[in-house]
Amino acid sequence: AQRVTQPEKLLSVFKGAPVELKCNxxxxxxxxxxxxxxxSRQRLQLLLRHISxxxxxxxxxxxxxxxxxxxxxxxxxxEEDSAMYYCALNPAFYGGSQGNLIFGKGTKLSVKP
Amino acid sequence: EPEVTQTPSHQVxxxxxxxxxxxxxxxxxxxxxxxxxxxGQKVEFLVSFYNNEISEKSEIFDDQFSVERPDGSNFTLKxxxxxLEDSAMYFCASHGMVADSYNExxxxxxxxxxxx
Numbered sequence: 001a002q003r004v005t006q007p008e009k010l011l012s013v014f015k016g017a018p019v020e021l022k023c024n025x026x027x028x029x030x031x032x033x034x035x036x037x038x039x040s041r042q043r044l045q046l047l048l049r050h051i052s053x054x055x056x057x058x059x060x061x062x063x064x065x066x067x068x069x070x071x072x073x074x075x076x077x078x079e080e081d082s083a084m085y086y087c088a089l090n091p092a093f094y095g096g097s098q099g100n101l102i103f104g105k106g107t108k109l110s111v112k113p
Numbered sequence: 114e115p116e117v118t119q120t121p122s123h124q125v126x127x128x129x130x131x132x133x134x135x136x137x138x139x140x141x142x143x144x145x146x147x148x149x150x151x152x153g154q155k156v157e158f159l160v161s162f163y164n165n166e167i168s169e170k171s172e173i174f175d176d177q178f179s180v181e182r183p184d185g186s187n188f189t190l191k192x193x194x195x196x197l198e199d200s201a202m203y204f205c206a207s208h209g210m211v212a213d214s215y216n217e218x219x220x221x222x223x224x225x226x227x228x229x
Binding site: 036042043044045046049086088100101102103104105106 | 157
């Protein structure tokens with residue numbers, strides 16, 4: 001079954017501390033993986049995707065196929081990073097069609113001053 | 114910057130009533146989606162729509178649900194006879210043509226549906 005697991009509902013860190021938001025997936029093929037972010041009272045927006053290998057707002061995420069993980073990391077958290085973070089999987093991408101997104105339950109990141 | 118819009122932001126209805134949730138996708142986008150999020154739970158895919166027909170739907174999307182693109186701009190989700198368990202945030206999303214890489218799905222702000 002296709003599944004995305006985010007084990008932490010809430011992650012609370014102090015400003016300047018490193019952050020790692022965990023994401024594990026279950027999928028037999030080669031999925032496309034994403035991190036979406038939702039700031040308070042704002043819409044879901046794409047933060048980054050594994051295929052582009054970008055660093056956005058200081059965040060990076062590496063796909064580890066052996067561990068089926070796509071953890072989101074930032075070396076120094078900022079207060080403005082406080083938000084809900086959702087890991088998502090698109091199982092159909094490499095099939096040449098645009099599939100639906102399968103989301104994890106989300107992790108609320110709280111960065112304290 | 115163009116955005117996906119949704120109306121209303123909050124809809125309250127009585128159980129058994131029909132509701133229509135409206136979305137205006139980004140104008141040159143071709144793929145449209147509905148997702149929902151029950152309070153405290155994950156965002157779940159409902160249906161995708163392309164070329165004026167449903168391309169994929171989840172098991173949640175039963176006969177009580179339907180989607181329509183009545184004109185060139187709106188994309189609607191209808192729930193024929195609402196149940197208490199339909200109470201959720203409903204998100205519309207869209208993206209453009211399939212290229213040689215993934216096209217980002219742009220989400221609307223959501224409609225909160227409350228069924229009493």
